[in-house]
Amino acid sequence: MxxxxxxxxxxxxxxxxVLLVLDGLGGLPGRDGHTALEAARTPNLDQLAANGLCGLHxxxxxxxxxxSGPGHLALFGYDPIRYQVGRGVLSALxxxxxxxxxxxxxxxxxxxxxxxxxxxxxxxxxISTEKNSKLCDRLRGIHLPxxxxxxxxxxxxxxxxxxxGDGLGAEVGDTDPEQTGRKPLxxxxxxxxxxxxxxxxxxxxxxxxxxxVDHHPANMVLLRGFASRPSWPSLAEVCGVRAAAIASYPMYxxxxxxxxxxxxxxxxxxxxxxxxxxxxxDRYDFFFLHVKHGDSAGEDGDFEAKVEVIEKVDRELPRxxxxxxxxxxxxxxxxxxxxxxxxxxxxxxxxFWSRRCRPDRVRQFGERACLSGGLGPxxxxxxxxxxxxxxxxxxxxxxx
Amino acid sequence: MxxxxxxxxxxxxxxxxVLLVLDGLGGLPGRDGHTALEAARTPNLDQLAANGLCGLHxxxxxxxxxxSGPGHLALFGYDPIRYQVGRGVLSALxxxxxxxxxxxxxxxxxxxxxxxxxxxxxxxxxISTEKNSKLCDRLRGIHLPxxxxxxxxxxxxxxxxxxxGDGLGAEVGDTDPEQTGRKPLxxxxxxxxxxxxxxxxxxxxxxxxxxxVDHHPANMVLLRGFASRPSWPSLAEVCGVRAAAIASYPMYxxxxxxxxxxxxxxxxxxxxxxxxxxxxxDRYDFFFLHVKHGDSAGEDGDFEAKVEVIEKVDRELPRxxxxxxxxxxxxxxxxxxxxxxxxxxxxxxxxFWSRRCRPDRVRQFGERACLSGGLGPxxxxxxxxxxxxxxxxxxxxxxx
Numbered sequence: 001m002x003x004x005x006x007x008x009x010x011x012x013x014x015x016x017x018v019l020l021v022l023d024g025l026g027g028l029p030g031r032d033g034h035t036a037l038e039a040a041r042t043p044n045l046d047q048l049a050a051n052g053l054c055g056l057h058x059x060x061x062x063x064x065x066x067x068s069g070p071g072h073l074a075l076f077g078y079d080p081i082r083y084q085v086g087r088g089v090l091s092a093l094x095x096x097x098x099x100x101x102x103x104x105x106x107x108x109x110x111x112x113x114x115x116x117x118x119x120x121x122x123x124x125x126x127i128s129t130e131k132n133s134k135l136c137d138r139l140r141g142i143h144l145p146x147x148x149x150x151x152x153x154x155x156x157x158x159x160x161x162x163x164x165g166d167g168l169g170a171e172v173g174d175t176d177p178e179q180t181g182r183k184p185l186x187x188x189x190x191x192x193x194x195x196x197x198x199x200x201x202x203x204x205x206x207x208x209x210x211x212x213v214d215h216h217p218a219n220m221v222l223l224r225g226f227a228s229r230p231s232w233p234s235l236a237e238v239c240g241v242r243a244a245a246i247a248s249y250p251m252y253x254x255x256x257x258x259x260x261x262x263x264x265x266x267x268x269x270x271x272x273x274x275x276x277x278x279x280x281x282d283r284y285d286f287f288f289l290h291v292k293h294g295d296s297a298g299e300d301g302d303f304e305a306k307v308e309v310i311e312k313v314d315r316e317l318p319r320x321x322x323x324x325x326x327x328x329x330x331x332x333x334x335x336x337x338x339x340x341x342x343x344x345x346x347x348x349x350x351x352f353w354s355r356r357c358r359p360d361r362v363r364q365f366g367e368r369a370c371l372s373g374g375l376g377p378x379x380x381x382x383x384x385x386x387x388x389x390x391x392x393x394x395x396x397x398x399x400x
Numbered sequence: 401m402x403x404x405x406x407x408x409x410x411x412x413x414x415x416x417x418v419l420l421v422l423d424g425l426g427g428l429p430g431r432d433g434h435t436a437l438e439a440a441r442t443p444n445l446d447q448l449a450a451n452g453l454c455g456l457h458x459x460x461x462x463x464x465x466x467x468s469g470p471g472h473l474a475l476f477g478y479d480p481i482r483y484q485v486g487r488g489v490l491s492a493l494x495x496x497x498x499x500x501x502x503x504x505x506x507x508x509x510x511x512x513x514x515x516x517x518x519x520x521x522x523x524x525x526x527i528s529t530e531k532n533s534k535l536c537d538r539l540r541g542i543h544l545p546x547x548x549x550x551x552x553x554x555x556x557x558x559x560x561x562x563x564x565g566d567g568l569g570a571e572v573g574d575t576d577p578e579q580t581g582r583k584p585l586x587x588x589x590x591x592x593x594x595x596x597x598x599x600x601x602x603x604x605x606x607x608x609x610x611x612x613v614d615h616h617p618a619n620m621v622l623l624r625g626f627a628s629r630p631s632w633p634s635l636a637e638v639c640g641v642r643a644a645a646i647a648s649y650p651m652y653x654x655x656x657x658x659x660x661x662x663x664x665x666x667x668x669x670x671x672x673x674x675x676x677x678x679x680x681x682d683r684y685d686f687f688f689l690h691v692k693h694g695d696s697a698g699e700d701g702d703f704e705a706k707v708e709v710i711e712k713v714d715r716e717l718p719r720x721x722x723x724x725x726x727x728x729x730x731x732x733x734x735x736x737x738x739x740x741x742x743x744x745x746x747x748x749x750x751x752f753w754s755r756r757c758r759p760d761r762v763r764q765f766g767e768r769a770c771l772s773g774g775l776g777p778x779x780x781x782x783x784x785x786x787x788x789x790x791x792x793x794x795x796x797x798x799x800x
Binding site: 361 | 426428429435460461462463464465466467468469470480481484485487490740743744745746747767768771772776777778
């Protein structure tokens with residue numbers, strides 16, 4: 001999406017847009033040669049497809065497997081190559097930590113070092129999350145002059161480190177040597193502004209080494225991906241919409257927050273999310289609803305579980321349409337074929353419906369059916385947002 | 401179209417290209433679920449489609465509704481976001497005023513001001529075009545030192561102002577305050593070069609105020625969109641073609657002139673336009689023929705009238721083919737669905753024929769049929785020009 005152009009053309013409108021993301025929606029042939037989406041009984045989605053238009057999107061670039069962050073940013077209209085987030089920020093998003101402007105965040109690993117200080121296991125034997133939590137409590141005892149310190153457990157050996165204070169800079173090099181047999185690197189300042197920050201990180205590491213010395217295998221930490229929260233133009237600024245996210249998992253809430261969405265509290269089921277949307281219907285123009293379990297089923301290699309998630313979504317579709325949205329987009333942030341048990345680069349099916357759209361001839365929502373749809377078989381995901389705005393009557397004419 | 405690349409690869413050829421633009425061609429389902437193009441009986445176009453290839457283009461960007469100017473520029477191969485024209489220039493194009501390089505043009509409105517000089521009606525109650533014409537006669541009496549002045553009626557309250565002389569600059573701010581209750585703004589110079597121009601415009605406005613004082617409601621003028629004719633590379637320079645436009649409406653003639661096309665005089669019907677093309681067949685390589693009435697019918701919400709325009713064009717197709725062109729492109733500059741009564745963002749059907757093209761499987765020229773065509777369901781309109789050149793034998797090989 002061309003931000004400058006869209007910002008210039010956006011106009012007020014009444015129509016609401018609902019973006020329903022079924023995480024990891026796309027798949028590969030499994031049972032009887034059908035993908036999970038093709039195998040699922042989806043009469044409501046198929047009906048909507050018949051009245052709307054279909055296609056398949058690519059989030060980042062052809063052949064590129066998107067992470068969840070880039071996958072969602074693309075659906076929100078942001079070019080994920082231009083709008084990149086440091087790993088530290090992603091870690092913060094992942095645990096629902098609200099980064100303030102100027103905070104410096106890093107991804108931390110507990111690791112094992114030998115008596116000479118050389119790393120022998122970069123993941124400290126994947127200690128338990130419980131053990132991690134206890135060690136993080138200890139690390140929180142570290143005091144650094146002039147900055148507030150946050151240490152938060154993520155999972156197993158992973159934690160989040162955040163420094164908050166004036167005049168910090170995130171251009172600090174990783175301390176993770178990326179291989180065993182080497183000592184952790186010194187945190188190196190990569191800019192004048194990051195000099196003091198690097199010194200503070202050094203002091204943190206010295207004290208952490210002292211605190212952890214008797215906690216083998218987690219007797220040291222490695223830090224990487226120092227980053228600050230980016231200040232991107234918000235959806236309100238670019239598109240003129242008040243946007244709200246209804247998502248249970250921190251990662252998706254975090255990405256939504258980066259583009260200025262309000263975060264609405266809701267129950268975990270799609271039905272509860274739709275109830276939440278209805279309660280807030282007048283206060284927002286754009287609703288992002290996130291359904292996680294298709295991705296988890298894909299990562300578990302559980303084809304039938306993925307089919308079930310999709311069929312469950314199909315049964316809730318009438319409740320979504322009862323909200324009377326101007327535009328409905330049903331898609332995924334990436335494909336997660338059960339046969340690969342992981343995110344993949346395969347184009348992701350899209351169902352786009354609006355009263356003002358020009359229906360194509362697709363009558364079933366499935367990967368192969370979408371190939372002949374009006375959106376095209378491989379289009380850049382960020383185009384969806386501009387199309388949604390247009391169909392909601394929220395984009396004016398370009399030129400006379 | 402990549403100008404640098406095409407300029408490098410263009411080569412002389414004999415084949416003629418005909419671009420037939422049916423203004424506002426694309427539509428939405430109306431009668432029996434068909435669009436106007438789908439509903440129209442078009443045996444000749446369908447036959448050509450069967451021997452050619454089809455698709456749908458987007459002129460500016462996905463979701464963006466093109467004005468007529470950008471819509472045509474895109475068909476001529478020019479990226480309409482890069483090649484933008486100021487409103488003053490568009491006004492000049494719209495009344496067939498031939499801008500010389502260095503002329504400064506502005507869009508003018510007659511308006512109403514109260515005794516304190518505050519604008520009470522930015523459109524002077526939409527005075528008649530006749531009244532406008534009389535007032536423009538009076539304004540032509542204004543003399544400014546060292547510049548020639550043109551004041552030309554457009555329609556109702558709108559007129560065109562052009563200053564011609566040495567050393568003028570178009571970077572002058574609007575005087576239109578954009579809302580009532582405020583005084584007109586002073587014309588502000590936005591560059592050193594525009595300083596004298598802004599002073600001249602000030603003097604014009606002072607004298608205009610004196611002349612119009614007794615002509616309530618049209619007792620003042622507002623100016624906006626100061627602009628000079630851009631100096632763009634011509635089609636001859638970029639593509640090596642001698643191009644001619646056969647269009648009745650000033651706007652389209654004007655856009656054609658901006659890319660260096662010759663303007664051929666012709667009757668208003670397509671048959672007369674084809675006769676004109678035949679007369680000039682040997683003198684030009686590229687013919688742009690414009691048919692306006694499909695757009696007008698769409699804007700009137702008259703589905704059946706749009707069907708009729710298309711059927712009429714279909715009946716003239718054999719006369720077009722009798723000219724023995726190397727390439728025929730039939731498309732629109734944008735969609736104008738009768739149900740929306742306005743330009744829209746929906747992709748525009750394209751029929752591309754040449755003896756050297758690789759026919760696809762589309763056998764009917766219609767929006768839905770075009771979806772599965774060889775050109776794709778949503779391709780950037782500026783690509784058409786390069787394809788036309790290639791099929792006319794006018795593009796050489798890239799690299800060894």
